[in-house]
Amino acid sequence: MTTNPSPDLLNRRESFYRELEPHAMAALWTRLRRLIPTEPTPTGLAHRWAYATARPYLMESATLISAEEAERRVLLMENPGLPGTSRVTNTMYAGLQLIQPGEVAPAHRHTQSALRFIIEGSGAYTAVDGEKTYMEPGDFVITPAWTWHHHGHEGDAPMIWVDGLDIPIVSFFNGGFREEFAADEAPVTRPAGDALARYGTGLMPVGYKAPTLNSPVFNYPYARTRDALYALLRAGDPDRHAGYLMRYTNPVDGGWAMPTIATMIRLLPAGFSTSPYRSTDSTVFICVEGSGHVMVGDQRLEIQPHDIVVVPGWARYTLHAGDDLVLFSYSDRVAQEKLGLFREQRF
Structure with a gap:
């Protein structure tokens, strides 16, 4: 009393x-x-970045600064609820990167882990730890922490992708640092496609021991991913809270493909709407193909190909497909799971 x-x-x-x-x-x-x-308190705001709005600014940036001068020519997506932080969520970074034909984004390495999700273009590559991989729209590419990497473009049209990094997580532990390579390009010592051939076919070299917590496959081609998603249409009904939802995995142990960033992709059939859902991880969605909208509480966010949408953690939301809708997403879920923090609620 x-x-x-x-x-x-x-x-x-x-x-x-x-x-x-x-x-x-x-x-x-x-x-x-x-x-x-x-209960968890949502951090940041739900927001949509329309690709039709962002792309002209990204193209204009190429007239203002070269890829070499900028080091990385990127327009970052800053959550309007987290101004001045360079964060798309409380733990994640997002940016749109442009590389023009003939350009090279110089080699460096850093303690932050990075993903690339390819938006448009063909003929560009990223070289990671001695291997080039050529990138196509819809590909999910990993740049593990502390690996030398550079980007180049051998095609004839602009190449654009989304960069996703765990910069805020690394900063929290005061573990962020970087190093420049002595030349613009780091040495390439293995043929293109080597990692996918060795580790991405359901086979694994005998005696292989993983040197890092990342997947040894660093390019997950969209052509394979899309085939897998559409095969699910013939196998049963979608999950009512998630649609046909798949996660990218590490073939060594079946875990998440990256140690700090959870990456997933889903298919929502035309006309399908999910039941309300929320989870403790703030999530970045990228529209791969199709159209629809996201409802976050009473806020409606339309979504078209290449648009980016962020949903704060523990905010209740639903997904709605107009035509067949494919969404790539990333969050800190894998880190939360390892720490025993992840929670979800299905309504």
Whole structure:
């Protein structure tokens, strides 16, 4: 049973709190509910970046700065609820990168893990840890932490992709740093497609020991992914909260393809709408093909090919397909699962 404190006691409490401040102390009971809320609190806002709006700015940037001068010619997607942070969610980064024919984005490496999800173009490549991979729209490409990598373009039209990185997670641990390579291009020592042939066919070299927590496959071609998604249409009904949802896996152990970024892709058949869902991971969606909309609470976000949508963690949302809708997504779910923090709710 609680009693109402007297005015004198209330005044003394306030002076007590002020007296603690010069000693770098505070009373926990004044902050406990903010430190440990009754349920997760969404961070950032739901938002849509229309590709039709972003692309002209990205193309104009090529007239203002070269890929070499910029190092990476990228327009970042900053959550309007997290201004000045360069974050798309509280733990993730997102940007649209452009490389023009004949350009090279110089080689470097960093402790942050990166993914590339290809939006448009053909003929460009990324070279990762001694192997080139040529990229096509819909491909999911991994750049593991602390691997030398550079990008080049041997085609004849602009190449654009989404960069997703775990920069905020690494920054939280004060573990972010980088190194420049001595030349624009790092050495290529293996033929293109080597990693996919060795590790991506359901086979694995005898005696192979994984050097990192990342998948040894670093390009998951969309042609294969799309075939797998559409095969599910013939195998049964979609999950009512997720549609036909698949995750990219590490063939070594069957786990997530990356140690800090969970990557998934889903198909929603034409006219299908999901039941309401929420989870503790803030999620970035990229429309691969088709159209529809996302409802986040009462907010409706239309989605067309190449649009980017962010949904804050623990915000209730539904997905709605006009025609067949394919969505790639990434979040910090894998990190939350490893720490025992991930929760989801299906309504």
